[in-house]
Amino acid sequence: MAVALLFGCDFSSAPTTRKPIVIAQGALDGDVVSLEQLHTFATLDAWGEWLASLPAWVGGFDFPFGLPRALVEQLGWPSEWPASMAHYAGLSRAEIRAEFAAFCAARPAGEKFAHRATDGPARSSPSMKWVNPPVALMLHAGVPRLLAAGARLPAHDALTDTEATRIALEAYPGLLARELIGRRSYKADDRARQTLERRAARADLLDALRTPGSARLGIRLALEAPQRSALLEDAQGDRLDAVLCLVQTAWASVRPGWGLPTGVDPLEGWIVSA
Template sequence: MISRVYGIDFSSAPTPRKPITIAIGELAGTEYQLQQVVEVGDWSQFDDFLNHPGPWLAGFDLPFSLPRALIEHYRWPTQWPVFIRWYGQQPRAELRLAFKMFCDARPVGNKFVYRKTDRPAGSSPAMRWTNPPVAWMLHAGAPRILHAGLHLPGLMEGIDAPAQRRIALEAYPGYTARKITRHSYKSDDPGKHTQERRDARRAIVNGLLDTGLASGLNVGLGVSRAWKQKLIDDPKGDLLDAVICGLQAAHASLEKNFGFPVDIDPLEGWIASVPPPAQDYDARQDLDA
């Protein structure tokens, strides 16, 4: 079992003012022991992080692929490594046009298609290019993760994990946060840094401390009093999101096959800690709507 576990709150354009946030922790039994949270303000630092020696496991808050229905519609590559290399080389302006044309041809209220994992996770469609621009997070992050030689379970059929065992899992902190509270807990807008959101962060942190129904995770958070206070006090939620990503990765590492569906789509992947639905959702059915 890998003990070093990271959680990454990603930014598609990291700067010192809007950095990539990385939680660093150790998995001891069923406790994820948070050591610290660091900020990475440029791509060079992030690439250094990706390439540092293993073994380690990380949960990344960014989509690792687009919906199969969209990819097949445009006849883009359908082997995940080939698709990611291709996607990362495409100008965003051309991708934006392709996304818009696809959506414009679909009925009102059903503009986007989803990956199989997005519906049960409650996440934004991975093809969304604004509010939030997750398609650009994929564009900026996944090619770097692939280039660094990380192993992505479920997306690399027939490829054995390298001896270094640097493993990347897709994470989505909103899934776990919403299990604890439906209240908004973060905002980049200073005008929305309210006591209500702070109270929601406190509730989330307290809900993460133990395993069980509150968080839906099989691991609990071990955290010092000082770091607990920092997680609660951060109004943007970057620190808390990074920690939740680490917890989701730690949870998945204790599950058989990372808790992924037995029939996981090797082009779309799956979000860590999200249980497979009883009946898999087929994103391609949207095309018949």
């Protein structure tokens, strides 16, 4: 079996040259993960083709792989994950927005969105959100391309195929960032909000990632000085988010069952390290 490449991915459902999909590629040695290379992709097709071109990888991706069971059942969609994703992939983005908006409109204030079980411990946005952030559209764009690239998704698929060489895990950089620097904001797309305070938060986050024993996961990040500088000056935080996903993926790669808890609902999935 080929040696698996390890990486974290900061994803966009509408990547551009200015704001591409970012892959942070690394290598794990004991409890130290080193950043080897950053890859960027300005189109979804280029990203999907890159994934398919690699013989073996373990990747952590910053987008949801499943929808809340309450949502799927209320809408009458297939309740088995493969069929549910096939149905979802067949919808247009406009149809997704309309169906989800109608679902929310029929629910009481304060309970508009349905949640997955993982949202509580991860403190993540519900995967049905189509704005701020549009994670539902990220799922719609990302999961079909993962499957087309030959990926296996352990939280949704009992991995009985020992020859599976492409493993996709759902990661969430905000979970690890909050563990290290609390709720401080460390990034902004809007130039006016790219402040010195957010730069200082990125510096503290990078220092915490590199400090032994500072993270619950027990994985330390190794960076060269130019790499640290590049991550620090990336005010949008996309490269840093990819690195955070890399650290979560490195942790999962050496845990039994990819670090997933027992009893995960395969329709909903789970965020690694939550």
